[in-house]
Amino acid sequence: MANPKIAIIVSSTRPTRFADIPTAWIKAKAEARGDVDVEVVDLRDYVMPFFAEVASNAWAPTQDPTAVKWQKKIAEFDGYIFVLAEYNRSITGALKNALDQANVEWNKKPMGAVGYGSTGATNAIGHLQNIAVELQMVSVRNNVRIGGSDFFKVHPGFGGTGNLADIEAGIAPAAAGLLDDIVWWAKATKAARG
Numbered sequence: 001m002a003n004p005k006i007a008i009i010v011s012s013t014r015p016t017r018f019a020d021i022p023t024a025w026i027k028a029k030a031e032a033r034g035d036v037d038v039e040v041v042d043l044r045d046y047v048m049p050f051f052a053e054v055a056s057n058a059w060a061p062t063q064d065p066t067a068v069k070w071q072k073k074i075a076e077f078d079g080y081i082f083v084l085a086e087y088n089r090s091i092t093g094a095l096k097n098a099l100d101q102a103n104v105e106w107n108k109k110p111m112g113a114v115g116y117g118s119t120g121a122t123n124a125i126g127h128l129q130n131i132a133v134e135l136q137m138v139s140v141r142n143n144v145r146i147g148g149s150d151f152f153k154v155h156p157g158f159g160g161t162g163n164l165a166d167i168e169a170g171i172a173p174a175a176a177g178l179l180d181d182i183v184w185w186a187k188a189t190k191a192a193r194g
Contacts, residue, residue, distance in 0.1 A: 001187065001190075001191075003035055003036050003037045004036055004037070004078040004079060004182075004183060004186030004187055004190060005036075005037045005038075005039070005076065005077050005078050006030065006036055006037070006038045006039075006077060006078065006079045006080065006081060006182055006183075006186060007038075007039055007040075007041045007073075007074070007076075007077040007079075007080050007081070008023055008026060008027055008030075008038055008039070008040045008041065008080075008081045008083060009041045009042075009043070009080055009081070009082045009083065009095075009098075010023050010040065010041070010042045010043060010044070010083050011043060011082055011083060011084050011085055011091060011092050011094065011095035012043075012083075012085040012092055012094070013043050013044050013092070013094045016157060017085065018085070018116060018155050018156075018157065019083050019085060019116075021154065021162055021164060022083050022114045022116055022144075022146060022164065023040055023083045023114075025114075025164045025175075026081060026083065026114050026144070026175060026178075027040060029172075029175050029176075029179060030081075030179055033179060033183075035183055036179065036182070036183050036186075038081075039077075041073060041074075043094045043095065043098055046066060046069065046070045046073070046098065047066065048064060048066045048067050048070060048097060048098065048101050049064060049066075050097055051097055051100040051101055052064075053067070056100070056102075056103040057071060057102065057103050057104060057105075058103040058104050062101070064101075067101040067102075070098065070101055070102060071101070071102045071105050074102050074105040074106065075105040077109070078109060078110075078186040078187075078189070078190050079109050079110040079111065079182050079185065079186040079189075080106075080109065080110070080111045080112075080137070081111070081112050081113065081114060081178065081182060082095070082111065082112070082113045082114070082128060083113075083114050083116075084113045084114065084115040084116070084121045084124050084125060084128060085115075085116060085117060085121065085124070086115060086116070086117035086118075086119065086121040086122075086123060086124035087124070089123040089124070090123060090124055090127045091124045091127055091128050091131075095128075096131075099131055099135065103135060106132075106135040106136065106137050107135065107136040107137070108136055108137075108138070108189050108192070108193055109137055109138065109186070109189055110137065110138040110139075110140050110181070110182050110185035110186055110189060111128070111132050111137045111138070111139055111140065112139070112140040112142065112143050112178045112181060112182050113125050113128060113143045113144070113178075114143070114144040114146070114175070114178070115143060115144065115145050115146065115147075116145075116146040116147070116151055116155075117146075117147060117151060118147060118148065118151060118152075119147050119148075120145030120146055120147025120148065120151070121145060121146075121147070122145060122147070125143055125145070138185050138189060140178065140181035140182055140185060141177075141181060142174055142177030142178040142180070142181050143174065143178055144171050144174045144175050144178055145171075145174070146164075146167070146171060150167040150170060150171070153166060153167060154166055154167055
């Protein structure tokens with residue numbers, strides 16, 4: 001069986017986002033394994049209007065061409081790792097809109113997260129997991145949470161180093177667990193879908 005193909009979805013579109021640092025880090029961790037193929041999918045590249053379709057594409061064809069392009073891209077993957085900023089105790093508006101713009105493409109595939117923020121994106125990860133249930137995704141147990149003093153130590157906007165190697169001892173085991181889960185569930189769900 002070919003390696004599962006996993007999207008690393010960047011959920012923040014802000015010019016000053018921190019997301020690029022953990023995205024590069026988890027991508028490197030995944031590529032070092034050899035048992036998974038990953039691709040970064042940046043929401044900046046899919047500027048969609050707020051969801052305004054008649055219904056989700058589970059019930060009616062999508063009309064917006066950028067949303068259709070997004071659906072085709074998402075359909076390419078066997079699972080998803082979301083690099084997740086926490087905004088006011090939840091996911092970003094850009095990510096919620098992107099999730100709503102597709103439906104069947106997410107179904108029966110695993111998802112996990114690398115979350116960051118003062119609380120390690122704990123609330124955002126929980127909200128994402130609830131949304132994932134409705135989209136028929138498999139939420140994996142292990143996620144990476146970059147929070148508290150670790151977050152401020154590495155966030156350049158707060159005088160941090162910008163280098164996740166400075167906190168890697170604390171987050172590397174979670175990353176290994178996340179990747180183990182994603183690979184296992186991606187293989188299992190791909191076989192079941194086939």
